[in-house]
Amino acid sequence: MARRVVIVGAGFHGCSAALQLSLEGYKVTIIDKAYAGRHASGVNAGGVRRLGRHPAEIPLAIAAWERWQCMTDIVGDDCGFRPVGQVKVAENDEDMALLADRERQVRGLGFRHEKLINREELQKRLPALAHHCPGGLACDGDGFANPYRTVTAWRREAERQGAVFHEGVEITIVEPRGNGWHLSSGNEHFEADLLVNCAGAWAGELCDLLGEPVPLTAEAPMLMITERLAPFLGTVVGATSRPLSFKQFENGTVLIGGGVRGVVDTVRHVADTRLDGLAENADTVVSLFPFMQDARIMRTWAGVEAVMQDQIPVIGPSSQHANVIHAFGFSAHGYQLGPITGEIVADLAMEREPTLPIAPFSIQRFQATCPA
Template structure:
């Protein structure tokens, strides 16, 4: 016989977003089921690069990033471990004058957000960061950013939520969701039905599938970033480093290993999974060695990849469903969710309790895709200048 679990909130997806939301909801006194088809934190949240950066994000994400920024130094009091978090600073490099102009424009655009960005020219850059190669034109430095160990942080939030009293259901795929009066019934795994008035869809690269069940298609694609880690080395990189326009990112942990990323790989036959490739690792290390001469003779000891959800505008989906009361979405972080996830968890808890958030999230509404679809239909049928007919009343699924 199947068991029954009644909770105030059911969260689909035990990654860093879902587990931080579960912890925040428990702090508010709500009963929570955190449900994951595998292990909490084992997907993108636990296998990403580990950059804890605000620099380079679209401006609309920065209030959320600032909220999360206040959480990272207090990880130990929140989840019992520091997650190897280091406030090292984040250095974004410009390979040419065009990239430097882009960094300058970004710094001007976000000057009111409290990032304290510092633009650094070629000569000063070489003096302050002598580990860099000679061909860098300049950089933008964000001193308050840093990096952490995603494997420790992602699982740490889930463990803290469990200690706080959340029902953590691992290896329990959600097979079906149905509306039951004013709430939902989740058929979870083979043995339990979860009854709840509120569902949080934080299913990562699979979040679009749950949104589509309620008539909310999202143009999400999957990406498979690849990373490598070197043997322990003497100090080489003192800051978390990225490149304007992408191509390579790198950081060094306290025990000496360097983590390098910047390439993607292809999925396996099962698109839930991918596998790193030797030539990809070699490409990343060659790029890194050209930028950081101290890595020229480093040995790679491990490589890995993960599955993440990508949205073209680089913004996630965060907020209430536009079709279904009681459903809240939080997915599609496009490879940049690690830093903001603890802040997203607090926002989700506020949405459940208060129906609104103290942090602006309007830019992340799922309704932006419905508007895009309507405009596309209008252009196809009537031409770009056509007036739109009145919209039908939306109904819950």
């Protein structure tokens, strides 16, 4: 009989794990307290980037980026991926020095995907940019995709391979049973030989039930989208010393985000925006693209993200249980990594050594700081 896997959390990482485990012959059940992509994976800025990654994440980001190039072959949909490039803009000489240091650091690690560009090159790439910016750091081939379309495509492919989704189910009881697990939401019960924790902002609650607490906080990155504007932006823009993710879609609308936080309502399990934070993000945009001061904001929203103390995720086996795997805490920059997460989970489930280095993401790094 096929081994039974229960994945808690139907975001991108959960759907990726579901697909890869189904392909390995597991009987996969995915449980989500809301619906697939509700809180983070389906409502984020959609950045597909290697640019600016934590050094430990760079090998994963490069591997995931390679999967984005052939997304249609994997799930039958390109997920709206547009490799338009990304540029982190320097607003002054101090920013430029930081970017130069970053380029040296990345090259020292043996990678060449980030390239320092001067003022002239920056203006060629971004003609509408304010002229006070002295340069930037570019990563050609990075870009953006459509978050909810991505989650939907991966979910559907996982279902085609046999995975079963249960939405609107909140797990409240996790108990060992024999060599596996019994999970319950009150009226619904599930049995698993292997448990995979992809529960996002609620992964810490599952860790508590498993006896291995982590320093996870739920945060609410905010986003805005404008009216349709004439084409002016061909690449994704970030700032060096201020939070910003700025991109224009094919229909002319412009998305503004990048990490300014709203407020998480832990009772209703939703996020609310803050006008002062939205204004801060808008001010950044206007200082870089002055004509944007006349653009009308049509919609704002916030997601709910799991953020770790050290800003990198937990990916790997449980420190307490031989039949638990964790993949959570991507700290508001996990969307691009989704295609590779499932492969890592499948390797761990099959007791294969992952081809990518995951030691920095071990849950054990928190055990000295979190009380049992």
